[in-house]
Amino acid sequence: MKSNASRPRTGPGRPVRVLAIGECMTELVHLDGCTLRLGYAGDTFNTAVYLARCTDPGQVEVDYLTMLGNDHYSEGIVAALRREGIGTAPVQRIDGAQPGLYLVDTDAAGERTFTYYRSQSAARQLFGPLCPPEVDRLPAEYDVVYLSAVTLHILPPRARERLLTALRAARARGTDVVFDSNYRPAGWPDPGTARAAVSAAWRLTTIALPTFTDEAALFDDSSAAGSVARLTGLGIPEVVVKDGARGCVVWDGERPRPVAVTAVPSIVDTTAAGDAFNGGYLAARLTGSDPLTAARRAGTLAGQVIGHRGAVLPAAVLPPRAYRAEDNTAPRPPADAVAVGGAARTRTKDAR
Numbered sequence: 001m002k003s004n005a006s007r008p009r010t011g012p013g014r015p016v017r018v019l020a021i022g023e024c025m026t027e028l029v030h031l032d033g034c035t036l037r038l039g040y041a042g043d044t045f046n047t048a049v050y051l052a053r054c055t056d057p058g059q060v061e062v063d064y065l066t067m068l069g070n071d072h073y074s075e076g077i078v079a080a081l082r083r084e085g086i087g088t089a090p091v092q093r094i095d096g097a098q099p100g101l102y103l104v105d106t107d108a109a110g111e112r113t114f115t116y117y118r119s120q121s122a123a124r125q126l127f128g129p130l131c132p133p134e135v136d137r138l139p140a141e142y143d144v145v146y147l148s149a150v151t152l153h154i155l156p157p158r159a160r161e162r163l164l165t166a167l168r169a170a171r172a173r174g175t176d177v178v179f180d181s182n183y184r185p186a187g188w189p190d191p192g193t194a195r196a197a198v199s200a201a202w203r204l205t206t207i208a209l210p211t212f213t214d215e216a217a218l219f220d221d222s223s224a225a226g227s228v229a230r231l232t233g234l235g236i237p238e239v240v241v242k243d244g245a246r247g248c249v250v251w252d253g254e255r256p257r258p259v260a261v262t263a264v265p266s267i268v269d270t271t272a273a274g275d276a277f278n279g280g281y282l283a284a285r286l287t288g289s290d291p292l293t294a295a296r297r298a299g300t301l302a303g304q305v306i307g308h309r310g311a312v313l314p315a316a317v318l319p320p321r322a323y324r325a326e327d328n329t330a331p332r333p334p335a336d337a338v339a340v341g342g343a344a345r346t347r348t349k350d351a352r
C-alpha cells in the first residue's frame with residue numbers, strides 16, 4: 001500500500017480536498033492573573049488552520065467536520081473557520097447545544113495547565129444518534145481525511161465505531177487517512193480502551209503523524225525509531241514520529257531517518273506545536289515535497305508556534321488565506337528547521 005499524499009487524486013485545475021474531523025472549543029488564555037483572551041482552538045482545528053495558511057485554495061481545499069450548537073460561541077467557531085478559508089459546509093448543528101470550553105495558564109517556563117469543561121460539548125454527538133446518515137458518506141468524498149485520538153476519545157463507543165466504519169469505506173475508495181495518536185489520558189476511561197481505539201485507527205491509516213511520548217505511553221515504545229518500525233510493520237506506508245527538541249524520525253521508504261532541528265531562542269508556549277507540525281507537513285506533502293523536506297518545513301512552523309502565546313499564530317506572523325489574497329507580500333514560514341516542542345511540560349485538568 002502506498003500513500004497518495006504526493007500524488008493526490010486531482011484532475012486539471014482541481015485542488016486536493018482535505019476533511020479534518022474533530023472538536024473545536026472556546027479557548028480562554030490567561031494573559032495575567034485576571035485577564036483572559038478569547039479564541040477558538042482544538043487539535044484538528046489547529047492543524048486545519050495551519051494547513052490552510054500554508055497552502056493556496058487552488059492547491060488544497062480544507063473543510064472541517066464537527067458538531068456545534070446555535071449559540072454565540074458556536075457562531076464564533078464557524079466565523080473563525082471561514083476567516084481561515086476553511087469550508088464549513090460539513091459542520092452539523094444541534095439546537096440548544098454549546099461547544100466545549102478550555103482555559104490555558106502558562107508559567108514563565110512555558111509549562112501549560114489546561115482546564116477543560118467539555119463533557120456536554122456538542123461535538124460529542126458527532127456520529128451519534130443525532131448525526132444524520134449522510135455524514136457517514138462524507139469522508140469518502142475527500143482525497144485526504146485528518147483526525148486524531150482526541151477525535152476518537154470525545155465520542156461514545158458506538159459513535160466511535162460508526163466513524164471508523166465511515167473511514168473504512170473511505171479507504172476502500174482510495175482516500176488517504178492521516179492520524180495522530182494525540183493521547184490525553186484524562187479523556188479515556190483507561191489506557192486499554194485508548195490503546196484499542198488507537199490501534200483500530202492505525203489499521204486504517206496511510207500517513208501516521210504521532211508523537212513519540214504518546215506512542216511510548218500507549219505501546220511501550222523505547223524510541224522514536226522504534227515507533228516508526230512498529231507502525232511501518234502495521235503496513236502504514238508513510239510515518240513521521242515527532243520527538244520534541246530532537247526533531248522527528250521519518251520513514252524514507254527503506255529506513256528511519258532522523259531529522260534534526262535548530263533550537264529556538266526561547267519557548268513561550270508549546271500549545272499546538274504538534275498540531276502545527278502536522279499542518280505544515282501535510283501542506284508540504286500535498287504540494288509535492290518529499291517526506292524529509294516536508295518534515296523540515298513542518299519543524300520550522302512548529303518552532304514559530306512555540307515562540308508565541310496561544311494555539312494559532314498571529315496573522316502578522318502567518319496570515320490566513322484571506323489576508324494573503326489581499327497582500328501577496330505577507331510573510332510565509334521561514335525555510336530552516338527549528339525545535340519542535342522543547343522541554344516544556346503540560347498539565348491537564350478535566351473539570352468536565
